[in-house]
Amino acid sequence: MSHDRKKPTFSLLQHTDKLSIVLFFVVWELLPKLGGIVETFIVPPSTVAQVLYEMAKSGELYPHVSISLFRAASGFATAAILAVPLGFLLGGGFRTFERLVNAPLRFLGQVNPFSLFPLFMLIFGIGELSKGSMIFWVCLWPILFNTINGVKAIDPLLVKSARSMGTSVFTLFFKVILPAASPGIFHGLKMGCGTAFFMLIAAEMIGASSGLGWLVWNAQINFQMPQLFAATVLISALGLSLNLSFGALESRLVGWKQKSATDNT
Amino acid sequence: MSSIQGKQLEGIMYDNSKQFTAIAVKSTSGVNKASISLVDRLWALNDRLLDWYGIIFLIAIWEIGPRRGWIDSQFFPPPSLIITEGINMAEKGELLIQITSSLQRLFQGLAAALVVGIPFGFILGGWFPRLTHFLRPLLRLFAQLNAFALFPLFVLFFGIGELAKFAVIFWSCLWPILFTTIAGVQGVDPLYVKVARSMGSGRLTIFVRVLFPGALPSIFTGIRLGATVAFLMLIAAEMIGATAGLGWLVLNSQVNYVIPRLYLAAAIIAFLGMSMNYLIHFIETSVIKWKETVEV
Numbered sequence: 001m002s003h004d005r006k007k008p009t010f011s012l013l014q015h016t017d018k019l020s021i022v023l024f025f026v027v028w029e030l031l032p033k034l035g036g037i038v039e040t041f042i043v044p045p046s047t048v049a050q051v052l053y054e055m056a057k058s059g060e061l062y063p064h065v066s067i068s069l070f071r072a073a074s075g076f077a078t079a080a081i082l083a084v085p086l087g088f089l090l091g092g093g094f095r096t097f098e099r100l101v102n103a104p105l106r107f108l109g110q111v112n113p114f115s116l117f118p119l120f121m122l123i124f125g126i127g128e129l130s131k132g133s134m135i136f137w138v139c140l141w142p143i144l145f146n147t148i149n150g151v152k153a154i155d156p157l158l159v160k161s162a163r164s165m166g167t168s169v170f171t172l173f174f175k176v177i178l179p180a181a182s183p184g185i186f187h188g189l190k191m192g193c194g195t196a197f198f199m200l201i202a203a204e205m206i207g208a209s210s211g212l213g214w215l216v217w218n219a220q221i222n223f224q225m226p227q228l229f230a231a232t233v234l235i236s237a238l239g240l241s242l243n244l245s246f247g248a249l250e251s252r253l254v255g256w257k258q259k260s261a262t263d264n265t
Numbered sequence: 266m267s268s269i270q271g272k273q274l275e276g277i278m279y280d281n282s283k284q285f286t287a288i289a290v291k292s293t294s295g296v297n298k299a300s301i302s303l304v305d306r307l308w309a310l311n312d313r314l315l316d317w318y319g320i321i322f323l324i325a326i327w328e329i330g331p332r333r334g335w336i337d338s339q340f341f342p343p344p345s346l347i348i349t350e351g352i353n354m355a356e357k358g359e360l361l362i363q364i365t366s367s368l369q370r371l372f373q374g375l376a377a378a379l380v381v382g383i384p385f386g387f388i389l390g391g392w393f394p395r396l397t398h399f400l401r402p403l404l405r406l407f408a409q410l411n412a413f414a415l416f417p418l419f420v421l422f423f424g425i426g427e428l429a430k431f432a433v434i435f436w437s438c439l440w441p442i443l444f445t446t447i448a449g450v451q452g453v454d455p456l457y458v459k460v461a462r463s464m465g466s467g468r469l470t471i472f473v474r475v476l477f478p479g480a481l482p483s484i485f486t487g488i489r490l491g492a493t494v495a496f497l498m499l500i501a502a503e504m505i506g507a508t509a510g511l512g513w514l515v516l517n518s519q520v521n522y523v524i525p526r527l528y529l530a531a532a533i534i535a536f537l538g539m540s541m542n543y544l545i546h547f548i549e550t551s552v553i554k555w556k557e558t559v560e561v
Contacts, residue, residue, distance in 0.1 A: 018402060020400050021402050021406060096315065099319075100318055100322075103316050107535070111534075112535060113497075114500040115531040118519035122340060205416075206505070219417070220420070232418060236411060
């Protein structure tokens with residue numbers, strides 16, 4: 001690291017790591033030019049961009065994107081509103097209560113959401129409610145468990161020293177407990193957001209008549225390769241930007257926290 | 266997600282046994298040994314069972330509720346009915362076919378990801394740090410792609426047969442394994458490598474004795490993550506297009522409106538997922554004996 005900084009190649013080195021992505025796109029663009037069977041299966045990025053532009057211009061794209069984002073946001077927000085206070089309740093105090101409900105909660109968290117999706121459809125119908133509750137369900141567990149862990153991991157010394165200085169319960173909560181638990185909570189929110197987007201696409205592919213997942217599904221059934229690639233690229237871009245913005249938000253809000261080595265996955 | 270849960274669960278279990286032994290030690294040192302130890306032992310038993318009360322209560326409500334008509338028994342069949350359905354299916358041999366075909370797909374995908382991911386991780390992380398630096402954004406891009414959105418593409422490339430499902434499972438567990446292997450190799454203390462080299466050990470010895478054991482804990486984290494994602498994707502892939510397997514069983518029971526079978530399939534999937542986590546954890550602890558556990 002240190003010898004890199006002395007050399008003038010350092011700034012160049014920083015840019016080379018973006019080069020691999022550029023290279024990937026160039027290969028992707030050139031590959032269909034080979035012709036043959038590859039041409040029918042791989043749509044070059046230039047065509048994908050064109051298709052996306054046309055779909056956006058005709059207003060076809062907007063309702064799908066907005067309904068998908070609305071579904072993800074509503075499920076995620078409901079889960080966060082419920083799970084964070086519940087996590088505080090379970091993580092701090094009430095030891096016996098926590099141990100009582102811990103095992104059932106863990107078991108429910110372990111249940112594969114895909115196997116529950118038919119049940120949600122039976123109970124809530126095939127409308128918006130079943131998709132919303134599905135996303136709520138998958139967001140709930142990471143947020144809840146990470147909040148519990150975050151609250152539990154608070155150094156008791158911090159709480160004790162604040163209390164010995166005569167802070168009120170209100171101040172204690174907002175000045176000590178909440179900031180100390182926030183890295184855990186934020187990690188949970190980040191995971192929940194990622195899972196929400198993942199499950200959203202799945203839920204829309206299994207049973208919906210609009211949204212980005214439906215767009216992929218529809219394109220596949222009708223064998224519209226450009227649309228299929230366009231929808232896949234759009235979903236990936238949305239997921240990536242969601243991840244990136246959450247990462248940026250996290251480093252701004254809980255910037256004091258040190259990164260661990262396994263975080264980069 | 267579930268690796269954290271597993272750790273948490275283990276931590277709680279560990280806590281418990283400590284408390285139990287502490288109470289047991291206290292009880293034997295009491296003056297009136299016979300009576301105090303009995304009461305204390307009951308308390309200790311209560312303390313041990315505390316984790317199970319919640320789940321027992323839940324199952325009891327689930328059993329009694331539909332029978333008494335508190336809950337709609339069509340949507341929530343009591344557990345006894347689900348177990349009967351399970352026994353029926355097991356007797357006919359149907360259940361075993363679904364479970365084995367699911368597990369076979371899972372292990373094929375996971376094994377292929379291990380065979381590809383670990384050597385590549387070692388090569389990239391250990392011998393070509395520049396190349397790793399160069400490729401990392403691209404690999405991360407691939408890893409963050411929604412595997413579910415890619416599924417139609419896989420179907421187009423590989424057909425609707427086993428190969429597409431294999432490819433999805435392989436793809437989704439490859440990235441966590443690859444990334445944690447790279448992180449593990451790069452996380453090995455350079456001092457160890459230098460010491461080994463200064464003592465004249467060859468490349469192979471350094472790899473087998475230093476690099477590999479050093480990276481192993483990190484690799485196991487990747488395997489656990491990968492297996493969890495792979496299991497999720499397996500069920501999804503089987504629900505979208507398969508003629509056997511647990512995901513297919515879920516879909517089939519939904520289409521035919523056999524609700525107890527639906528619950529049975531969901532319970533088996535949850536159980537398999539949990540036992541897979543424990544199996545990997547068991548292998549991890551029996552392979553990595555030297556690592557000290559840090560309590561947070």
